[in-house]
Amino acid sequence: MGVYAVTGAASGMGKASADRLRAAGHTVIGIDLTEGDVVADLSTTEGRATAIAKTLERAEGHLDGAVLAAGLGPLPGKERVIAEVNFRGVVELLEGWRSTLAASGNSKVVVFGSNSTTTVPAAPMSAVKAFLAGDVEKAVKRASRIKPAGPTFTYAASKLAVTHWVRRTAVTPEWAGAGIRLNVIAPGAIETPLLTSQLDSPEGDRVRDFPVPIGGFGRPEQIGAWVEFMLSPAADFLCGSVIVVDGGTEPFFRGSDW
Numbered sequence: 001m002g003v004y005a006v007t008g009a010a011s012g013m014g015k016a017s018a019d020r021l022r023a024a025g026h027t028v029i030g031i032d033l034t035e036g037d038v039v040a041d042l043s044t045t046e047g048r049a050t051a052i053a054k055t056l057e058r059a060e061g062h063l064d065g066a067v068l069a070a071g072l073g074p075l076p077g078k079e080r081v082i083a084e085v086n087f088r089g090v091v092e093l094l095e096g097w098r099s100t101l102a103a104s105g106n107s108k109v110v111v112f113g114s115n116s117t118t119t120v121p122a123a124p125m126s127a128v129k130a131f132l133a134g135d136v137e138k139a140v141k142r143a144s145r146i147k148p149a150g151p152t153f154t155y156a157a158s159k160l161a162v163t164h165w166v167r168r169t170a171v172t173p174e175w176a177g178a179g180i181r182l183n184v185i186a187p188g189a190i191e192t193p194l195l196t197s198q199l200d201s202p203e204g205d206r207v208r209d210f211p212v213p214i215g216g217f218g219r220p221e222q223i224g225a226w227v228e229f230m231l232s233p234a235a236d237f238l239c240g241s242v243i244v245v246d247g248g249t250e251p252f253f254r255g256s257d258w
């Protein structure tokens with residue numbers, strides 16, 4: 001049985017992933033903002049440093065994998081926090097855990113992206129580039145220039161950037177070469193507190209009217225099952241992939257993109 005760090009373990013898909021791993025007999029180190037084995041604010045440099053150190057302490061030098069699920073949706077007025085948690089809250093933690101993940105010899109990481117990376121038109125590539133260059137402040141400024149103004153573009157850019165980071169990093173000697181499999185899960189609309197707050201916002205009707213060919217919204221347990229699979233031996237040959245689980249929205253818009 002393995003030892004897995006899970007961010008965002010207190011709610012939604014992070015919790016569903018942690019529950020499945022625990023039910024299968026694995027040890028989970030849950031990290032979240034106000035409750036869990038490690039309490040840390042991933043929107044700040046200090047919080048991320050705490051999350052890295054406390055997790056390694058609890059893991060006692062052995063990590064078989066990680067699930068990076070902590071994140072925010074497109075909340076108005078929260079652009080900087082969205083950028084910090086969704087991008088730095090993934091990249092800094094993984095960089096801090098890399099050598100411990102490498103030491104296990106065959107570790108697996110699932111990062112939460114989003115199908116918005118394929119469905120938000122005109123997601124600002126200049127913001128994505130700024131994220132990847134480590135300049136989060138500039139990324140937020142670039143994303144905020146797009147009209148109509150709102151958090152959607154910062155959110156989509158943060159998820160695109162983290163997805164590009166995973167795909168580029170996954171194949172390098174420091175990661176794939178060290179036996180660490182980095183992959184992304186890109187959910188569509190899943191019934192979690194994050195989705196509920198979107199449905200209750202002025203954006204609600206747009207979310208409700210978004211095309212989902214299979215119908216309805218997904219459930220956190222369905223995503224938890226994919227995460228468990230992506231951490232299992234069946235996924236040994238999965239590296240740098242993006243697994244989209246969205247009821248058909250992505251092929252609805254991009255059926256010929258392959």
Ligand code: NAI
Pocket residue numbers: 007008009010011012013014031032033034040041042043068069070071072073085112113114115186187188189190191192193194195
């Ligand atoms: P959720 O709101 O149920 O859970 C997110 C968790 O992240 C919460 O427990 C929250 O406390 C934690 N978190 C937020 N800010 C934090 C901070 N500063 N420090 C530490 N922890 C923090 O959300 P959900 O829906 O389960 O989202 C999981 C991931 O999936 C997120 O990255 C989200 O962006 C992504 N996603 C969600 C979709 C959806 O429809 N629900 C669709 C596509 C992607």
